[in-house]
Amino acid sequence: MAIAQYKIGEKVATRDAYGDALLELGERHTDIVCLDADLAKSTKSILFGKKFPDRFRYVGISEADMVSMAAGLARCGKVPFASSFASFVVNRALDQMRISVAYSQTNVKIVGSHGGIVTGEDGPTGQEIMDIAIMKNMPNFNVLVPADYYETVACTNAMYYNAGPFYMRTCREKTPILYESVPDFKLGEANVLQEGKDAAIIACGSLVGQAMKAASILKSQNISVSVLNCASIKPFDSKSVEKECSKGIVVSAEDGVIGGLGSSIAEIIAEKRIDCKLFRVGLNSTFAESGKAPDLLAKYEMDANAIVERVKKGLGEKK
């Protein structure tokens, strides 16, 4: 068993889950082929590469080449997983994902690690903040942003077992374990991690941990908020989001608010005429900077405290 055992609250990087899950899938499914653009040690696809060298290739530092090559493999019955940093694969291979994968409807799985501001010290070149907005807009692509180790294992499995193009974002920064074991993940279904009645926090990826922390701070102040984890960014669970929005106050938490999760929520509020105040936490068309993840989250008002403040502001306005 490649999948490790962790306890709730322990901190593990989601990229490790991708490496472990792919290794386990590789044992069972010989049609899986893995490509990496010289970052396998970082994306963790190296685990697959060491175990199955015949089905693994470094393509060199050439993300565009890698993505179109994956499409060629897929057209010959393989299930290619192609990984690099989110910032490189999404931005440099955007057109290749558009034509060779999305338009061609090839069964290619793209994994971008080091997603979000929590990539920290590398600075804005490595902190991918636009990927969700970009990939959400890509026809035929499914977009997954899992929140913890176990959910990433579930998402990696879902990518294999569901045909079609997928983009999944993982993180280098260690984030808290939220699930007791690998959850029963379904495409297009969000997950209520905590029930609450006064307001809702809707988050994805590494920000779900901050959302849970915010919920517990608020609980200690007798404010009851729900936390909805939206790992399935596309297809999107409009029904669950609609239900949370009916509480009247919603805070969304992600890395880049324009075109991302917060935008999807805003669309639902407008289209369904829901009476709801939405606060969107995340970078708003701004590059962050180098620094430690917790410091960056605090400076750019994306940490648990920032979420708490927004919820309280919303409740204050309501009164």
Add this chain to the structure above:
Amino acid sequence: MAKDQKQQIKKLEEITYQLRKDILEMTTIAGSGHPTTSFSCIDLMAALYFSEMKHDPKRPEWEERDRFIMSKGHGAPALYACLGNAGYFSKNEFKHLRQINSMLQGHPDRVKTPGVEISTGSLGMGLSVGNGMAFAAKMDKKDYHVYVLFGDGELQEGQCWEAIMWTPFARLDNVTVIVDRNNLQNDGWVDKTKDVSPIDKKFEAFGWKVIKINGHKFSEILPALKKARDDKKPTCIIAKTVKGKGVKFIENDPDMHGKALTQEQYEKALKILRKGF
């Protein structure tokens, strides 16, 4: 020249007359598209689809088939002419090229059109896809061959060279690149825009075997394709071509890149084609 080769060439010349006619007809009806680009590479493609390649139009997804990738996707009319005449779909479809609800999109569409291996039309991606297919063949111990058609102007795209670097390194001797060397690109002459020459030395430096031919002469195309398949090295065939080849008044005209012929020009062109060249 052996008698059977002569017969084969005669057959191919008859086919390419039909293919050129179909290309003109479909683009003139559509009122847009790239007939001259298509004429430039049609002899090369005819040699592949009607002689060299192992394929079955009744089974477009047959696992053992050779693969052809039209990396210069705007040459779509040439691909459609080959696929339609080979029997992948009804030639009736030609008259709906570029029209709403048609299976024949402006650029090749993998999903809509039987026989199209991968969607192209944004330049530079073909060989990367071909490398993936060739790598799959090696893993599965299959002996199909992968052909990728590049335009010469297309070689200005960086991704081409990422892929060109990979094929010999990965020992994919089941890949053949054909460069349609007509020295024209959208806005003018290739060597006046961003010169890609010397293409032969560049490919050789990247580890390829290079064969240079006249891309309109079957007596040179057919042996080159044979050699390329049998070589134990990835081969690049640099085919000297003329954009618009076959109809003098549209040949080598930098202003004819993305233009269909008018009805009047079309009729004039048909007469020229009938006479042969």
